Amino acid sequence: MTTRGWLAVAVAGALASGCAATAAERDTASASDAGSDTSESAKTPYPSTYTPYPSVDTAITGVTIFDGEGGRIDNGVLFMSDGKVRAIGGTETEIPAGAMQIDGTGKYVTPGIIDIHSHLGDYPTPSVAAHNDGNEATSPVTPQVWAEHSVWPQDPGFSRAMANGGITSLQILPGSANLFGGRAVTLKNIPARTVQAMKFPGAPYGMKMACGENPKRVYGNRNRLPSTRMGNLALNRQTWIDAQDYQKKMRSGKPPKRNLAKETLVGVLEGEILVHNHCYRADELKQIIDMSKEFGYKVSAFHHAVESYKIADILAEEGICSAIWADWWGFKMEAYDAIPENAALLHQAGACTVIHSDDENQIQRLNQEAAKAMADGRAMGVEISDATAISWITYNPAKAMGIADQTGSLKPGKMADVVLWNGNPLSVYSRPEKVWIDGALLFDSADPSRRPVSDFELGQPGEGDVK
Template identity: 80%
Template sequence: MKFRALLALVASGSLVAGCAATAAETNSASASTSAKPSKPEKTAFPSTYKAYPSTPTAITGVTIFDGEGGRIDNGTVFMSGGKIDSVGGPDTAIPADATILDGAGKYVTPGIIDVHSHLGDYPTPSVSAHSDGNEATSPVTPQVWAEHSVWPQDPGFSRAMANGGITALQILPGSANLFGGRSVTLKNMPSRTVQGMKFPGAPYGMKMACGENPKRVYGSRSRLPSTRMGNLALNRQTWIDAQEYRKKRNSAKPPKRDLGKETLAGVLDGDILVHNHCYRADELAQIIDMSKEFGYKVTAFHHAVESYKIADILAKEGICSAVWADWWGFKMEAYDAIPENAALLQKAGACVIIHSDDENQIQRLNQEAAKAQADGRAMGIEISDAQAIQWITLNPAKAMGIDRMTGSLKTGKMADVVLWNGDPLSVYARPEKVWIDGALMFDSGDPTRRPVSDFELGQPGEGDVK
C-alpha cells in the first residue's frame, strides 16, 4: 500500500493494509516508573495516534519468548481488544470467535523495540535535503525536538517492520552537540503526520553527548568546547543556568519562556529522560557524577563501548547500556570496544540493550542480539535465548519509560507481537506476521498487509517494481 493511497484512504475514512472502518483511539496509559519519570511531558504537539482495527487472535503450538526472560514451549498467545489477553500453555482458553493461527515450528516474541534510531530525521533517499537530525550550530541546543524533523514517508519505517519486527522506536537527535534536543518515541505505524505515530503516554527523552563528537565539531571552529574538560565545563554551566530558570519558573515573577531551559527543567523535574551518547568508561563515570551534582538521572548510556569496565557501577546506579554487538575501531574512543561487552554487563546484573543507530541494522536487531549472546557464551557466560530477547524488547521499553504498556507479552499490555518463521536468534529467521495493538500490520504472505512508502525503491517483494 503506497503512501499517497494511505492519504486518500485515511481522508475518506478507510484505512491501509487491508484494514476496514475507522480506527479506534487507544487508551493512554501512565508512563513507566522504571526510568523514574513522574508524568509524560505536556506538549503543544500531542499524539494523535489511533490504533488500527483488530480481531481476537490466538497463536497456538508456538515457542514463546515473553520478553521478561521467560520461555514457553508449545504455548498459546491470545490477543483481544488490542491487548494481550492471555499467555500460557496448550490448555489456555480460547474463545470460539477467535481467529486461530497454528504456530507449530514457529516463535513469538514481543514487538522489537529500538532505543536508538534516526529514521525520519535521516531518511532514505539519503540526500543533503533530508539531513535533519543534527542542529550543529551550537553545542547546546536542548530547544530542538527530533519529532519536528521526522518525515513519516521514510521507507526505513516499513523496512524495519517487515525485516526486523520493529513495533516501536525512539528517534534521537544526532550527537554533534552536548545537548542535542528532545527525542520522541514512535509507534511504527503508517501515518500522514508524526503526531499520528507518537507513542501515546510515552515520556520525552533528551539526547546528550560526550567525548569526541562535540569537541571535534566545535573545536574545529575554534570555539568551546575543544577538549573534554571544555565539554564538562559547558555541560555544568548549562545545568547551573537550568537550575536558576527552574527556580524562577515558580516564583512570583517567572522568567521569559525559554524552549531550551524548559526541556532542561523537565529533566530536573524527572519528566524527561536522559539518553547520553558516551563511549569511554572514565567519561561514563564523570557523567554519573555530574548527574548527581545537578539532581537528574541518566536513563541510558548509548553506544557505551566501554561499559564492561564499570559494569558494577552501572548495575548499582540502575543505568542501562544501549550497545552494539561488535562495532569497533572506527574512532579512537571506540578502540577498547569488545564483542563481549553486553555479556559482561549481563553477568554483572546491569541493564543491557542492543540498539541500531543505523537504518539497516534496525532490520536485524534479533541477529545482533544473537551475536552478542554468542560472544558471551564463547567466554563462558551462559545467556539464555529468552534473556537475549529481553535485550531488544523489555529492556529498551524500560529505558524509554514505556514498559508498563509494551515490551513483554503480559496480560493487559499492548498487543505488539511478532510471529517469526523460525528461531528469532537464527540468521535465517524473518518476521512472518507483525501485530501492533492487536492489528495485523504486516503479513509476509499477504501483499495487502505490507505498508510501503512512495519512496521505496523496489526492495524484493515490496512496491510496484516487477
C-alpha cells in the same frame, strides 16, 4: 499523499481487517524566547494523536513464546483481543469462541522489537543532503530542538524495519554533534500521515546528550567552546547551573519569560524527560554519572557505551542501562577499546543491557545482533538463555524509554505488540512472518496487501499517467 502507498495499503488492510562564560551564556540562551509566561500547557504542545488500527480477536497456538522478560513457554498459546494481550500460557489457556486461530507449530512469538536508538525519519532514505535533519549543529547546546519536528513519516526505513526486523516501537533521537542535542521522541511503527499520529501515547520524552569526541571536534574546528573534554564538562555544568536558576524562577511567584531550551532542561531536572547520553569511554561514563548527581538528574541510558564492561558493577548499582552494539568498534579513537563480550559482561554483573542500531540497516536485524552478543558471551562461559537475549531488544529498551508498563513484554493487559517468527528469532535464517501493533495485523509476509510501501518508493508519474 497519493491514493496508493504505505498509508493506503495499511488502511485497505485494516478495512479488510567568546570567553568561556560568554559562550556558556550565549549557548544556553540560544532558544527563542516566546514572549509569554511559562505554563503547564507548554509541556505538551504537540500531543500524540495515535489511534490503533482495527484488530480482530486472535490466538496463536502451539508456538514457542519468549515473553520479553526472560521467560519461555514451549507449545504455548497467546491470545490477543481489543488491542491487548489477554492471555498467555500453555495448552490449558482458554481461547474464546470465534477468535481467529493461527497454528504456530515450529514457530516463535516475541514481543515487538524496540529500537532505543534510531534516526529514521530525521535522517531518512534516500541519504541525501536535503534529508540531513538530525543534527542542529549551530550550537553545542540545543535542548530547544525536538527530533519529531524533523521526522518524515514517509521514510521507507519505517516499513523495512517492520517487515525485516519486527520493529514495533522506536525512539528517534537527534544526532550527537552537540552536548545537548534536543528532545527525542518515541514512535509506534505504523503508517501515518503525520508524526503526531505515530507518537507513542504516554511515552515520556527523551533528551539526547553527547560526550567525548563529537562535540569537541565539531565546535573545536570552529574555534568555539568546547574544543576539549574539559571544555565539554565545563559547558555542560554551566548549562545545568543556568537551568537550575530558571527552575527556581519557574517555582517563584513571578515565572520567567519562556525559554524553550531551559524548559526541556527543567523537564530533565524534574524527572519528566529521560536522559539518553551518547558516550563511549568508561572514565567519561563515570564523570557523567558524577555530574548527574551534582545537578540532581538521572541518566536513563548510555548509548554506544563500548567500554561499559569496565564499570559494569557501577552501572548495575546506579540502575543505568547500556544501549550498545554487538560488535561495532574502531571507527574512531574512543571506540577502539570495544569488545564483543560487552553485553555478556554487563548481563553477568546484573546491569541493564540493550542492543540498539543507530543505523537504518542494522535496525532490520536487531534479532541477529542480539544473537551475536549472546554467542560471544556463551563463548567466554557466561550463561545466557535465548529468552534473556530477546529481553535485550524488547523489555530492557522499553524500560529505559519509560514505556515498559505498556509494551516490551507479553503480559495480560499490555499492548499486543507481537511478532510471529518463522523460526527461532536468534537464527540468521529466521524472519518475521507476521507483525501486530496493538493487535492490528500490519505486516503479513504471505499477504502483499499487508506489506506497507511508502508513497516515496512509488516514483514519479511517467508519460501517460494521470497528473
